[in-house]
Amino acid sequence: MQKIRIWLSNPRERRKGMVILSGALILGGLAAGQFFNLQGLRSLLMTLAAVTAGWDIALRAWNGLRTRYISIELLVTIAASGALLIGEYWEAAAVTFLFILGAYLEARTLSQTRKVLQQLLELAPSTAIVLRDGRQVEVMPHEVQHAETVLVKPGAKVPVDGQVIEGRSAIDESAITGEPMPEVKVQGSSVFAGTINQNGLLHVRATGVGADTTLARIIRRVEEAQEEKAPTQRFIERFSRWYTPAIIGLSGLVFLLTRDVELSLTLLVIGCPGALVISTPVSVVAGIGRAAKSGILIKGGEYLENAGKISAIALDKTGTLTQGKPRLTDVIVLESAALSLPAAVRGSNSLLKEKLAPRAEWTEEQQDLLWWAAIAEAGSEHPLAVPILDAAEPLTQKDPLPTADEFEAFTGKGVRAHCQGSEILVGSQTFMAEMEVLLGEAVLERLARLKEDGKTAVVVARDGMATGVLGISDPMRSAAPQVIERLRKMGIERIAMLTGDDPTTANAIAREAGIEEVYAGLLPEEKLDVIRQLQDQGHVVAMTGDGINDAPALAAADIGVAMGAAGTDIAIETADIALMADDLNKIPEAIHISKATLKNIRQNVAIALATVSALLIGVLLGEVHMAGGMLVHEASVLVVILNGMRLLRA
């Protein structure tokens, strides 16, 4: 008895039992009528079947009514009760049975589309081993204290976000980045909760615990994304709010006009908007889930619909098309005192001393040049300051850099600093012209040659005199040409490269990548203008970038895509599409999934509308009856769900 009560109190189990029971009763009823010609028994069994299956439907309908919601269940309840009253026992039994069978199957298949999230939830680590007073203590992952040392053994899940302080191991990060290849982690590397340690023992200093980990952020993000309603879904939900009562009204009207009870009850059954209301959410949930599996986080249904319509894409050069790890490759010392003399007099060869050499072998003059450049760049936040400071590091270790007395940054152009009585300028060719620093012909030729190699050329000047040229190289990602090709094949009409860099440098990279449209020498706000311009020409524009420099353009684009977002929380929270891996291939993949989802939504809406219209016509022509109508209706709901599930394999 106790067991039965527990069983009855679990709605899912109860419903399963009711499906089986009412199905059996219907079979019994059919047999009674068919083989034994016991019409009375047949009717009794059919009525029992209808009551068994209808009980749960009526309960839900009643609960809906109490919240003043005219639900689909109410339509079915009225139809089935009506059928019983007019003696159509078989119809009543069939309609209710098919409805709960459909609901049961729908719940099962729908949970498949929600499965990706389930998989993410299962990634959450369950224990952590921390070192406390030199002892290993096992605790729950969320009980780890900030900055505590966590031991990650081979084969174990990393329980927290943190930094490796000891050890070396390959870690499978596919859960976070979607990259199948394990990453080797050494001292100083970042690790993420939920990733799997493969072979070595690691000591990790915890920097993020529990809800403050990248994994938790991804889960929250995916979930919020799936919950955020796409415009189509919002429209359909508004529509169905008056549609369902309207069907009841229509059915009443038909009865008044025709006095045909069965016809008006049939209208109730086939009028259910089941397939329509589920058409969009099922695709959105499946599409966002599928993307998350590849480390692509899409902010929500609206962005998915927008991303599916992208017709133009703007790619930032640095860090997107290139590896984003610029290195100082050329240090060219100019004999500045000689610069005022005509090149012909001195002979152009002796004018420049240059050497392409690893940093350890730089000559004293080159070191001196670097030293001065580093003083000026030390205060700069420009990405190009990093390679200059990196290169100068061996020098500054012996001899720390003096701090500049005065510092001024000219966005996108260069920097000016005063130190030890000298004025130092580091910046582009145009910047030097603006500062009235004279550049000789041979210097210009050097600059041009660096730029043609796709390198960024920077001039260093002291007290109004050019003293050297620095060449900084940021090599193109090897995947760039194929990715551009793929985007073009996907029907992206305009592919543009945006960069603050010099046109010659930019064109060299663009040529290599296969991009024809190049906007170079842009200031951050000018990148924004390019995006607006593309939008004005009627394009749905995606912008891909990473740095602070791109923030306004990313925000202005219809879809802002942030690359390499793992570990940068802001990108995960704010980008319309965040690519966890630093992998260019994810851009076409994200667009592909979005396009597939958009198509899927349209198919589903079409299936739903076509089914309802076909049924409606069938009913009015007298060809479709209650049970058949319900069968087709439930089948259409299942087809819509199954169609949505295809996206999981897109």
Place this chain on the structure above:
Amino acid sequence: MKTLLRSQELTCPSCVAKIEKALKSLDGVQEAKVHFNTGRIEVEHDVQDASDEDLVKAVRSAGYEAHVSAF
């Protein structure tokens, strides 16, 4: 405090209002939000007056199965 329930049973958006109403009518529940797409149910409640078990029961009374989830 906030408790998270999950249900695999939501098959049409009309379920949402029903479950929210059932939860909100409990003493000790301040806020309840049902997300149809993911089947996630967020409940803001007083553990003294409405235990996790009470929440699950309330959802059941509306005709749906749900369970408490840590995430």
